Amino acid sequence: MSANVGVRRWWRDPWRKPRVLQTLTWGYLTWSIVPVLIAVAFSFNAGRSRSAWQGFSLRWWVGSPSAAESLLYSPDLRTAVVQSLRLSFLTVLVAVPLGTLFAIGIDRWRGRGPGVANFTMLLSFVVPEIILGVALFLAFTYLMRSVVHLGTFAQVLGLVTFQVSYPVIVVRARLLSIGKEYEEAAMDLGAPPTQSIRRVLMPLLYPAIFASAALVFADSIDDFVVVRYLSSTSATEPLSVKIYTAARAAPPPSVNAAASFMLFSTLLAITVGFLVYRRITRGERRSAAREFIGFQV
């Protein structure tokens, strides 16, 4: 009955504003998400095609060792998986402490210094990646040739350089929202500066630190611009670079499996990050989901 009325009203005035916008929004969401779902689905295709469904199979994920065509048994893809995970872990391990300390430092340091440092940090974050990639590639091949060799070391240096902004942004936002009262209370109660940071401020920052670790991990796994220029041999190319290279020829569905693997790792990192974030900020009045989403923007 009410649906009927709705339809009739829609028929009389289909261009009432929200209708058009609603259709547009749902259309956009379909357009943006369904292609990815289809690509994931075709990683389970029984045949070689990326467009004709030939039945379900795990052939491209864990298929036979002898054929060496699946994500698990293709030596090429397998080294790439390991390299992807290695790069992301190392990047998190370096970028998160570096960025957290930086955020605390420029939050308290007065004078001209912090402005310049923060400006450089943000600039490294918004400059198109190809510019940073080429600059690092030239620096490592010429000026720093004897110190940095292309390969894993160079890739981690490059990734950290632009990923370090995530912890800086997230931790600074957290510092602003918790204020200085807790720390000052600790000091008024006689805690020396180092202790008030370690025992009061740090625990308050844990949520932000975990959240940024998840973001850095997810973003490093996906990166291929900087990482591609700084790789040396094909053994140091992570999954993202393999996918990029394969996509320019005629890729088999194992590439879909590789891309899906990346997708699942990213989603896992984000989900774990969010759950941990929600758990530690439990009891605070702000909505954890809202805040966590805010970090991405």
Added chain:
Amino acid sequence: MRSEVTAPAPGRGDQRVTRKRARAVTDGARSRALYPRWYWPSFAAPATVWLAVLFVLPFFVVFAVAFGTTDLFGNPLPVYQPWYWSTSTFTGTLQRFFGADAFYRPALVRTLVFVPVASLLCLVFGYAIAYYVARHSGRRKGLFLVLLISPFWISYLMRVYAWQGLLQPDGLINKVLVAVHLVGTPINWLEGKPLTVILGLVYGYIPYMILPLFGFLDRIDPNLLEAGRDLGASPAKTFLRVTLPLSRQAILAGMIIVALPMFGDYYTNDLLGSTRTAMFGNLIDTAVESPGGGPQAGSLVLMLMVLLIVPLLYYLHSTRKAQEVG
């Protein structure tokens, strides 16, 4: 009491400045008393040194390589003393854009057409979607937000790769088009069609437009809109006279956020286009991948920086202002 009344009332701005300064003074006194002067800078030092060595210094190397020379075999020789710099590679590269042979010009022209068109499409659709979710989505706002943000968690590569599969000559898009008799024979979308590349760019970057716009539209005070309506404006007029002017800054910021990476994009075209749709990013990528192409790549990177420096600085300036107010 009286003096307070008769004294010229300080403007709001003055008050804020005084308060801010007062706070800075007490903060300064407090931290000077408790912490030595080097204490806080030492926290920021590691990352600052990192950026100096791995961000600022590499830029200097770009100059040194772009304005360097080559040895007998054509290998680049960077020159680190600015007074010995030679501009031959750089002017040679400029010649390729603006000289007689103009080998690079089509890529530049394409970039200057594709990026604005794609950014405008991002704006038009992104604004409508952000507006709907901010104003009309009601209880489903959370769900919409998660869906809108999901592209951030899916690698750009995966998303463009997914489209590449759909747009194959025997892909799903062609199958559907042929099945409903919209076209007779499958269209070869991937053979270097500007439309495919532009839509690919929109697809890739529109999430970066929607979220900031949403964040802004969601914060507009509903009282302002009600005031507009109470004063007799129609919903359309309220939008045009209140909402749209208020969001001018968010629109500009959103345009810059999507346009900056598009200028450096080479992968969208690599996956969805051909050399016939190559953009500025492709020139850089090709140069850097070719042996001895360092000086060429360096020159191109410097030119791109010149092209982007104004929007970059504007964007950083506006975000810093937003932070100070917030």
